[in-house]
Amino acid sequence: MTITGEDRFLETIAADDKVEPRDWMPDGYRKTLIRQIAQHAHSEIIGMQPEGNWITRAPTLMRKIILMAKVQDEAGHGLYLYSAAETLGVSRDELQHLLHTGKQKYSSIFNYPTLSWADIGAIGWLVDGAAIVNQIALQSTSYGPYARAMVRICKEESFHARQGYSILLALSRGSEAQRAMMQDAIDRWWWPSLMMFGPPDAESTHTEQSMKWKIKRVTNDELRQQFVDQTVPQGQHLGVTFPDPDLTYDEGTGHWMIGDIDWDEFWAVVKGDGRLSRERIAAKVHAWEEGAWVREAATAYAEKVSLRRTA
């Protein structure tokens, strides 16, 4: 009996080993991965915009430097993820093209506006906090390049959530206006951060297959619960009120139970009707088009130099 590529793939998955770029893999596995890694990469890149919105207005030089370094990290993370996707036989150019033309998506969370400095704290604490919960789980994803990108990203992101929380800590110890600014930010960012984990498991179309392939290791609802359990006590320490009257601690299970998520809002944003959906893509496309002459010039120069060398 000959051992097929498929046998070896299934064996690798069963043994909790990593699948590597040149291995045989089912089409569906490759497609699912490309889609997920590309969406992840796009999210990092589009995610630079809401926070970038406050770099020029950061209240102190230290906060400005930290925020700039953080947004720069996001560019780096986008780069690592596009590289991981490229090992699957697609180019970054093509993926960016699909993003620019609306054929691939990024996380809905980045379609919300950053309206005050406190939003930068809330994004760090809640959005990065949610991302980290998810990304830690993804470090054990079955595709090698994706898993390695996650390890690198998790290591680098460990400061991101802390810097957000530290912004909020300063606000919590500050004036009435600062505490109001913080509360307003939490009111606006709490539910969208919970939505980041995706629809409930029962309605999640791809979860089952992705779990089988070990692309996904933990389900949406489990990750969401983990995030809520770790975040609520941190919020209590800040003295914020979560905008959820049903939020209660269940003594029996030891979990914080949340009220109903407004899935209509979630689906509306996924469908492209987020507050800033159009602006985010327009800004990205604008930067890309403005850079065309630079990219072309650099390519032309490289060709000239290599011709001169061979001449």
Added chain:
Amino acid sequence: MTYEVPEIPGEQTEDPTGHYEEHGWPLWEVFVRPKRGLNHSHAGSLHAPDAEAAVQNARDAYTRRAEGISVWVVPSTAIYASDDSEAMFEPFEDRPYRHPTFYDIPEEVGQM
């Protein structure tokens, strides 16, 4: 999942074909030496128009937390990789005599 956007029922999605006409800069593999005495090891890849740009980009992308003291960049197309790991590498798994643990040395002989 955090960065996974669910499909909308009935949505027309487009998967990348892998045959998109390339306009972009070529891909380079980046190798970083973390400190003196250690080998350069593969850190990741990036796009750059030429080797000088690739070295600079590698510095900015892969050493911004002081992860290295030297970088190599190699055009990804210059990497020639092995295939068929079964034929190439599995035969070596069956040569226990190459490993020191294969040999029993009496304790009284001491460290060897």
Added chain:
Amino acid sequence: MTITAIAAPLLKYLVRLADDNLVLGQRLSEYIASAPEIEEDLAVANIGLDHIGVAQHLFSYAAEVEGEGRTEDDFAFWRTEREFTNALLVEQPHEGFGELIARQFLFDAYQLELWEALSRSSDERLAGIAAKALKEARYHLRHTSSWVVRLGDGTDESHRRMQDAIGAMWRFTGELFEADDLDRQMADEGVGVDPTTLHQAWTATVDEILAEATLHRPDDPYQASGGRSGMHSEHLGHLLAEMQWMQRTYPGLQW
């Protein structure tokens, strides 16, 4: 404000050096997420981080010299347009990557000479800041020079754009090499450097790179001046309005 006669010139000198770096860093921070490729976003951010970092060091030292309890943030956020003493070049806005690179390249070539000279300052603290900044400036210049060459000698369009960008920034370069009483005093004391002495080396660097880039040196006889005495272009006020907005809106708070 009471500052001793000895401390006052040094304070002014440190603030002047810091202002250049802060204003340029602020300009670069505007550019995040706008670069032609992700790799260049990372590069521009690194350069910006370097400049703001240098400004922090210089302001902190200035605050110590002054001894009035001001902080780096007081210097950055609580002075007006007329009190900023940065060179006009660094406050110039960029329309795109070409202008950003032109402004940065012309300034990098200046800072390379400046930090080299100041790393030999008799003021040890300043010499230390300069020595660190010198390493950063070397890399900045390497990065921007290679872009000037790529864009100058790239396509016809990029050649034209780069020539225009160098032309647009050129009239703000003369001011970098003007010496006023403060410069001369600081140079005499061995603390600072007379900027006129930096011009020759700067010209050599710039000429070499422009030649490699197939670009010509602009011959605009008009050179703007005034930044060092707080006579700025209209751009600085807007830059400060944005940068200082939080501190001015919520005075006296901790962030």
